[in-house]
Amino acid sequence: MAILACTAVLGACDDFLSTMPDNRAQIDTEDKITSLLVSAYPENGYYLLTEFMSDNVDDMGESNPNTSRFIEQVYAWQDVTETDNESPERFWQSSYEAISSANHALQAIEEMGGATTDKLKQARAEALICRAYNHFMLVNLFSLHYNSATAENDPGITYMTEPETSVLVNYERNSVAEVYRLVEKDLEEALPYVGDSYMTVPKYHFNPTAAYAFACRFYLYYEKWDKAIEYADKVLGSSPKSMLRDYAYMGSMTQQIQAVAQHYIDASLNCNLLLTTGYSRMGLTMGNYSTWKRFAHSPYLASNEDAGAPNIWGSSASYYSGLKHYSATNSSYVIFWRLPYLFEYTDAVAGIGYYHSVFPTFTADECLLNRAEAKVMLKRYDEAAEDLDLWMHNIMRTNVTVTPDLVTSFYNGIDYAEPLKSSQKKHLHPAFDIEPEGSTQECMLQCVLGFRRIETLQLGLRWFDVKRYGIEICRRVLNASGQPEKQTDLLTVDDPRRAMQIPQKVRDAGYEPNPRN
Numbered sequence: 001m002a003i004l005a006c007t008a009v010l011g012a013c014d015d016f017l018s019t020m021p022d023n024r025a026q027i028d029t030e031d032k033i034t035s036l037l038v039s040a041y042p043e044n045g046y047y048l049l050t051e052f053m054s055d056n057v058d059d060m061g062e063s064n065p066n067t068s069r070f071i072e073q074v075y076a077w078q079d080v081t082e083t084d085n086e087s088p089e090r091f092w093q094s095s096y097e098a099i100s101s102a103n104h105a106l107q108a109i110e111e112m113g114g115a116t117t118d119k120l121k122q123a124r125a126e127a128l129i130c131r132a133y134n135h136f137m138l139v140n141l142f143s144l145h146y147n148s149a150t151a152e153n154d155p156g157i158t159y160m161t162e163p164e165t166s167v168l169v170n171y172e173r174n175s176v177a178e179v180y181r182l183v184e185k186d187l188e189e190a191l192p193y194v195g196d197s198y199m200t201v202p203k204y205h206f207n208p209t210a211a212y213a214f215a216c217r218f219y220l221y222y223e224k225w226d227k228a229i230e231y232a233d234k235v236l237g238s239s240p241k242s243m244l245r246d247y248a249y250m251g252s253m254t255q256q257i258q259a260v261a262q263h264y265i266d267a268s269l270n271c272n273l274l275l276t277t278g279y280s281r282m283g284l285t286m287g288n289y290s291t292w293k294r295f296a297h298s299p300y301l302a303s304n305e306d307a308g309a310p311n312i313w314g315s316s317a318s319y320y321s322g323l324k325h326y327s328a329t330n331s332s333y334v335i336f337w338r339l340p341y342l343f344e345y346t347d348a349v350a351g352i353g354y355y356h357s358v359f360p361t362f363t364a365d366e367c368l369l370n371r372a373e374a375k376v377m378l379k380r381y382d383e384a385a386e387d388l389d390l391w392m393h394n395i396m397r398t399n400v401t402v403t404p405d406l407v408t409s410f411y412n413g414i415d416y417a418e419p420l421k422s423s424q425k426k427h428l429h430p431a432f433d434i435e436p437e438g439s440t441q442e443c444m445l446q447c448v449l450g451f452r453r454i455e456t457l458q459l460g461l462r463w464f465d466v467k468r469y470g471i472e473i474c475r476r477v478l479n480a481s482g483q484p485e486k487q488t489d490l491l492t493v494d495d496p497r498r499a500m501q502i503p504q505k506v507r508d509a510g511y512e513p514n515p516r517n
Contacts, residue, residue, distance in 0.1 A: 027108035030119050034198050036108075037123060037205070039101035040130035044094035045278040046141055047359055048086040048285065049074055049500070050463035055305070055473045056453075057295045059488065061480075064294035064330040071292045076475065076489065077497040079516070081504060085279040085354070089503035091141070095134045096160065102131040103163045121193045128190035129206045132183045133214055135159050139179045142514070144499045145467040146221060147431035151177035155512060173512050180222055187215055203267040203275050209235050210274035213362040216370050221468065223432050225374040232371035235273070235364060240387075243364035244394045245271040251320035257288055260321065261340040265358040274362040283341030283357040286458040288326055296333035297457070299325065300482050304422035307454045308334065311424065312410045312447065317398035332482060338458050359459065365391065366461070369452045376444040377434075384444060391451055402447075404440050411443040419474035420484040424450050429470030429493045445469075466491075467498050 027033055051057070052074045059075070070082035080088050105127040115121040138157045147154065156179040158171045174182070194211045196202035206214070212234040219227035236243050246269075253260055261283070267275055284291035302308035307323055323334050345353040372387035381404040389402035400406070417423040425446050428434065435441035449469065453462050466473060475489035491497060499514045507513045 027104060028112065030117065030123070030198075033105050033108050033120070033123050036101055036105050037126050037130065040098045040105065040127060040134075041204075041276055042091065042094035042098045042134065043278050044085055044090040045276065045280060045359060045460075046091050046137060047278075047460035048280060048282050049088065049091065050141070050460040051282075051286070051458060052295060053077060053500075054460075054462040054466055055471070056297055056301070056457060056462050058298040058301055058484075059475065059477045060294050060296055060298065060331050061477050061485075066290045066292055066331065067294040068292065071295060075295045077491060077495075079501040079504075086281065087503075088141075088500050089505060090279075092138070092503050092506065095138050099131055099134045099160050100163060102127040102134070103160060106131075107163050115193075118195070119198050122195035122198060125190040125193040125195070125211075126206050128186040129194065129211050129214065131161075132186035132190070132218075133206070135179055136183050136214075136218060139176060139183075140221070140464060140467070141500050142502060143176050143179075144496075145431070145464075146176055146180055146223070148223060149431060151175060151180065155514065171511055183218060184222070187211075187218060191215065201267060203272055204277075206274065209364075210362050213273045213364070213367045216367050217362070220370050220374055221464070223377075225377045228374040229371055229378075232367050232374070235367045236371070240364070240368060240390060241394065243270050244368065244390070245269065245363065245365050247320040247395045251322070253321075257324075257337045258340060260337040261287075264338050265340060265360055271364045272360050273364060273367070274360075276359050276361045277356060278359065279354055280357040280359075281355045282359075282458070283339045284355065286335055286339050287337075287341055288324070288335070289341070290328060290331070293328070293331045293333060296331060297335060298478060298482060299332050299334050300422065300478060300484070302334040305417070305424055305453075306450065307336070307457060309424050310414075311450070312402065312406055313392055313396060313398040313400050317396050317400070319396045336457060365394075365455050366452065369448060369455060373445070373448045373452075376441060376448060377432075379441060381440055381444055384448070388447060388451060391455070395454075404444060407447045408440050408443040411446045412438055419487050419490065420476060422484075426471050429472075430468060431470070 027036060052071060057075065070080065070084045070087065073080045073082060106124060109115055109120055109124050115124040135157065143156045144154050152175050154176040155173045156176040157173060159174050159179055159182045191211060194206065194208045196205065196207040199205045199207065212231045215231035216228050216235065219231065250260060250263060253263060265272065265275055281291060302323060324337060325334050326332065339357050342356040343353055344356055368387050368391055372384045375384035375387065385402045385404050392398065392402060411425055414425050415423055417426045428442065428445060434445060449465055452465065456462060470493040472493060473491040474487055476484045476487050479485040496515050496517060502511055502513050
């Protein structure tokens with residue numbers, strides 16, 4: 001299959017040879033098309049990049065040797081020049097490779113006379129959704145977040161709708177608004193036909209519930225709150241509790257990190273809607289290993305900003321499957337047991353190979369919180385509080401009931417975060433309109449963002465909330481006592497580094513870079 005990195009691609013002229021010059025596969029059967037769609041999911045993910053770019057990590061200090069030039073560049077929002085399987089370049093290339101596979105499948109379906117069978121209709125829907133999802137992730141990483149006032153002029157990424165047939169094509173960037181419109185077009189065209197009857201393991205493909213969860217997240221980011229709720233309802237059904245992760249069971253398991261992490265990504269769980277695999281060190285960096293622990297989710301962060309901080313659930317609450325605290329030389333960190341560490345040996349004797357992990361890319365728990373946010377934006381506060389209450393009681397033991405009054409009282413009783421003084425509450429500067437600070441709506445949004453930060457901790461999604469809500473991030477170094485010592489950087493509301501820089505090789509080919517101060 002053609003490899004597409006939006007720079008140069010390999011193509012073949014139809015009139016150069018009358019017969020195929022190699023043994024490439026002809027995509028001319030239903031089974032070949034569905035097999036090709038396995039390649040429509042990228043092998044290199046965004047999870048490490050966005051987790052280390054977010055406010056979920058602190059700098060433990062130069063005395064901690066567990067670092068690398070690559071992770072230092074990611075943490076500092078620099079233009080990444082180092083090579084790594086989880087670099088922006090690899091994510092870019094892998095995503096466009098996946099898009100290319102989707103486009104080849106769509107072309108093959110057309111050449112076979114169109115989607116004339118149920119299997120081809122479902123395969124075409126999967127290809128369209130894969131194409132939409134990969135472009136959606138690219139634009140949300142390499143561009144500024146969608147802003148209805150500026151999106152027509154904000155540089156997006158190139159939306160590819162045809163397989164590549166030419167060499168050294170000059171690519172132009174679609175605007176962010178154009179990318180979102182094309183994602184919506186592919187998504188809405190696909191959703192009526194999504195199915196999983198031909199899938200061997202549906203949870204590793206865009207099955208119907210995964211597709212609806214993607215639609216929910218997409219419309220939330222697109223500021224179409226009613227549509228986000230519509231598709232969340234399709235995921236959660238009439239009994240949302242039955243779709244959520246069974247945290248109580250996780251807490252009752254044998255408490256060993258790999259056992260709990262393997263359960264977390266179990267394809268049989270209702271909560272795991274789409275699982276993806278990839279080359280990744282996330283099982284190490286977000287596990288009980290020393291890898292890259294100079295930058296970590298510190299005890300200070302946990303106790304003052306997210307999972308371990310005081311919250312509306314009261315002092316007597318406790319997680320079913322709780323935070324794990326680790327202390328080591330020059331480093332202390334706090335994690336949930338979530339992502340497994342997997343290793344693929346290419347030479348067992350030499351002990352070399354590739355790091356892997358499995359990611360719950362879409363979950364019912366995140367979808368529930370997305371629905372709560374959309375309801376807050378529509379000022380349906382009581383309904384939003386019901387969703388927040390369901391999430392809270394599912395993850396922890398508490399006798400508290402979430403109400404709009406309780407949320408408003410709690411968040412108005414704490415200070416906003418300052419660069420060297422953390423708090424669960426941060427100033428929000430979204431491009432869309434919200435009520436003033438201290439209002440019920442603003443406090444409810446603080447609660448949603450705080451709950452989602454806990455639910456997605458170590459999974460890379462916090463970065464997109466940082467972008468969507470214009471949350472400022474202070475980079476700081478902690479002292480030997482684990483307290484903030486000095487500020488080293490500040491990501492402001494209008495900082496262009498919120499859009500990750502286009503990879504160097506792509507820029508060298510003439511692609512428009514993102515602006516930098």
